[in-house]
Amino acid sequence: MVRRFCYSLLASTAALLFIVDHHGPFTTAQPLPWQRCNDTSGNFTEKSAYQANINRLATVLATNASSSPSLFARGAAGRVPDVVYALALCRGDTTNASSCASCIAASFKTAQQLCAYKKGASMFDDPCILRYADWDFLSNTTDNRGAYTAWSFDNVTAAVAPAFDAASARLVNATSEYAAADPVRRFGTGEEGFDDATYPKIYSLAQCTPDMTAAECRTCLGRIYRWRAPTYFAGKHGGRVFGVRCSFRFETYSFFSGNPLLQIPAPPGAPAPGNITPSATGQGRRDHRNRTGLVLAVALPLAAAVAVVLALTVAWICFWKSRRRAAHKDSGKPYSPSCPDDIQSIDSLLLDLSTLRAATDDFAESNKLGEGGFGAVYKGVLSEGQEIAVKRLSLGSTQGLTELRTELVLVAKLQHKNLVRLIGVCLEQDEKLLVYEYMPNRSLDTILFDSQKSKELDWGKRIMIVNGVARGLQYLHEESQLKIVHRDFKPSNVLLDSDYNPKISDFGLAKLFDLDQSQGVTSHIAGTYGYMAPEYAMHGQYSVKSDVFSLGVLILEMVTGRTNSSFNNSEQSVDLLSLVWEHWTMGTIEELLDPFLLGHHRAPSDQMAKLVNIGLLCVQDSPADRPLISSVNVMLSSNTISLQVPSRPTFCIQETEDHLHQYSDAYNRALKLQSSTADRSKATLSPNEVTLTELEPR
The missing domain is CATH 1.10.510.10 (Transferase(Phosphotransferase) domain 1)
Structure with missing residues (x-):
């Protein structure tokens, strides 16, 4: 049984290496909803107390979110080990309460179909987002892991690409700032003139869950844009990041309801205006979308070697848990944790060795912060400017591997403002590296x-x-x-x-x-x-x-x-x-x-x-x-x-x-x-x- 699971684990981990690439028109790309399954500790059975708690939350959250000025609801139902935590958020431009409620209710139902009997699921639909799990993710408003990234397949013309990228970045930043400053919905929409014959205007949308502070919202949106834009959105005339806690989107057509909340004039030095005026009708917008291909990807910096080592590490975790599960079975006590949560918690944290070498100047002595029994800690700076602390465990140290397993499994699952945040892990070329947020005042x-x-x-x-x-x-x-x-x-x-x-x-x-x-x-x-x-x-x-x-x-x-x-x-x-x-x-x-x-x-x-x-x-x-x-x-x-x-x-x-x-x-x-x-x-x-x-x- 354990061997069979480990084979499937290796296969599923390697599968994360592939990018789902849709080269056809938008209508042939993977349609909404997009789902993530089992970011938590296991499965439930049909007609169980856990399923009953999910259904209870489906009704409550759909009603509460649709009737709330913030279009947001969160809550928990049941008791341990059957407690379910959930949040639901409708897009800030949703004007019809019934469409918000029906989207949330449908997402709960769809989640139980697409993520059958999984205790955790995230659903990204139009106009709502849903997440539920058997652990209290609600207490951490800054955890936006597991986001989906999508972008337009077609490029803007090379002549206008630099100006377009600068304009779209300016608009997304301004819209994000508007959303962060909105005390009710943490929502913003924007429009910017570009004065190009093909792309006369750029439109954007940004949103955070309303339980975030303005600073948390601003940081969340800034992070997902900085991490995605240079890699995925350069030269593209549309893109989006779907996250549970924060999301943004920009396009060359109006994709949201109502007038934009923020308007920015065309930047100086933009391309000369053209003679083509885009249709303002819904049909015109649909035709524009049908000419646009989308690439859908999970934005994870994975490499094949890391995936295999990770799979072996998680297999070890599963073996350890299987022994604990067997012990509990013998004792007659219930046992809830299982392997999928560890996989989901860890696989989104993988970083490339080349990235960390560049960040630390190849682990230069001048960047060393300290050294102990298991290795040294180095200060580093990622390409987007984020400061990090890299814990480099000694090569060949079996104790170091034990510590890494312990710290990786635990810290990846712990999210609190008074716990140091684990940013990533690297297991390449015999290196065992843990990457944390950098703390300027040290210990x-x-x-x-x-x-x-x-x-x-x-x-x-x-x-x-x-x-x-x-x-x-x-x-x-x-x-x-x-x-x-x-x-x-x-x-x-x-x-x-x-x-x-x-x-x-x-x-x-x-x-x-x-x-x-x-x-x-x-x-x-x-x-x-x-x-x-x-x-x-x-x-x-x-x-x-x-x-x-x-x-x-x-x-x-x-x-x-x-x-x-x-x-x-x-x-x-x-x-x-x-x-x-x-x-x-x-x-x-x-x-x-x-x-x-x-x-x-x-x-x-x-x-x-x-x-x-x-x-x-x-x-x-x-x-x-x-x-x-x-x-x-x-x-x-x-x-x-x-x-x-x-x-x-x-x-x-x-x-x-x-x-x-x-x-x-x-x-x-x-x-x-x-x-x-x-x-x-x-x-x-x-x-x-x-x-x-x-x-x-x-």
């Missing part, structure tokens, strides 16, 4: 623990960072379609963008939990001393409360400006947690706070004390005494909630009567465990933050 530890740079982090930024990483952890633990324990949460794995917004990175050590699983046990202890929870360091037991412990350490570091890990290899007599506890119980916590926070721009004393209290609650000895991450977020956001009184934290250094300082029994047992475990399984414990990943990530 938190490079600023927080630098006596000069730490002054960049005023109290407002520190609170923002703590709140952001806590929300990111809550997404991992409680809100994503997966339940994930990070296991290596620390300041060096918190990256900061240009505005110091935090994003959690490095999921190479992360563990995936089943929805009903509360903890796991491993003999392979991996992580960083100073941030590991005691039950994990001593017994290999990890859970979401392990990450809460790590967050507590980070919170105390943010307030004091001191790193906890430095005490593990230092001659200092007292570790950070002991210092904080001592000053907390003595009522002298201000003496331990970062002096910068007590200077000219003094932070509120009550807020600093509150953060210390929350940090101490997170580092309690027993996991049961630590709050859930959702409770931490409530405590952080509330000014009225009463906080519990913490107990003495674990791993404190005890002072004896002769003033000698020793590790507690718990820490000594952890150190002995490290030694014995290393002999058995080469456990990767790091007393000085040299972990399984790069020393200075991205």
Whole structure:
């Protein structure tokens, strides 16, 4: 069964290499609707609860979208494991509510025919777009992957092509800006005079889902145009990108209803006006379209070698999942994840090695951001100007391949503003490369623990960072379609963008939990001393409360400006947690706070004390005494909630009567465990933050 699936997997992956090319007239090209099937975790059965939830949403969303001023609706139906999430959007120029409702209802029906029994589907029709899945994609408004690209087969004449491309780009940009500024429908249409005998005018349309902010809409539209236009639209007199979150289209005929919302005069220096006036009738527009061939393509930068390696990687994933599925079958528990979601999540992320070599100047030493046990990280710039960070895993490293598989499967499925975004992956010529968004301020530890740079982090930024990483952890633990324990949460794995917004990175050590699983046990202890929870360091037991412990350490570091890990290899007599506890119980916590926070721009004393209290609650000895991450977020956001009184934290250094300082029994047992475990399984414990990943990530 597994072998048969892997053969079909190889075939389906290789099939993605082909571009569907229709050279005939428009009427012979693939008609709408265009569909994408199974961007999620598997199939459902006929007359199942999942199908009933789809049908329920079909009725609700069709009614809600057609009656909404934004022509948009989103929602969920059912409970896990049969919950369905969906959104529906009608084009902004739709004036008839019944046509909007009927399009959405028909799309739900068509999706269940064209994507029979698939739990996920996206439908692109006229005048509506639909998507449903069994995971909460609604929480991420910036995920526009899986878009369709189509363009006119005929070229404009060579003499006017440069001017036409410039004019169409100007119009699309202006229309996109108009759509982003529309607070209700995030929709815009435009017209621009071109003064050419054959193409006297250019028309455009742009739209985003109305739940996006203006900035998100602007970024989404700009990205899909920059990525597609140079490759597919140069010299073409029409093109479109169909995405669930944002779409645009331009043509040399009016294809939308009503007058254009934006009008741009002909650009200076355009070709001289001709004597032919195009027909304004619908028949004239139809004749023009029938002379236009379309090329339909999935805009994926695939290469044959990458596809084969990817197929083998995903086959490994499927084999792993098949073992988990068998274990669940034996236990009598339900099991929902399956392979197609991983395939769909990964295949849209493939990048060419040549592209990444060009972006990083062939991995020049001057572009290196950092290096660790599994390889180096390089800064790069793609051809369209996007800055990236390329994680280059060491050649021939089997551990690197394991980390890549883990990170690829998990990060590709995780979408949150406080998680670093995976842009792509490359598996060519023995290279194993992960490509992330570039974070200009690099990692938190490079600023927080630098006596000069730490002054960049005023109290407002520190609170923002703590709140952001806590929300990111809550997404991992409680809100994503997966339940994930990070296991290596620390300041060096918190990256900061240009505005110091935090994003959690490095999921190479992360563990995936089943929805009903509360903890796991491993003999392979991996992580960083100073941030590991005691039950994990001593017994290999990890859970979401392990990450809460790590967050507590980070919170105390943010307030004091001191790193906890430095005490593990230092001659200092007292570790950070002991210092904080001592000053907390003595009522002298201000003496331990970062002096910068007590200077000219003094932070509120009550807020600093509150953060210390929350940090101490997170580092309690027993996991049961630590709050859930959702409770931490409530405590952080509330000014009225009463906080519990913490107990003495674990791993404190005890002072004896002769003033000698020793590790507690718990820490000594952890150190002995490290030694014995290393002999058995080469456990990767790091007393000085040299972990399984790069020393200075991205």
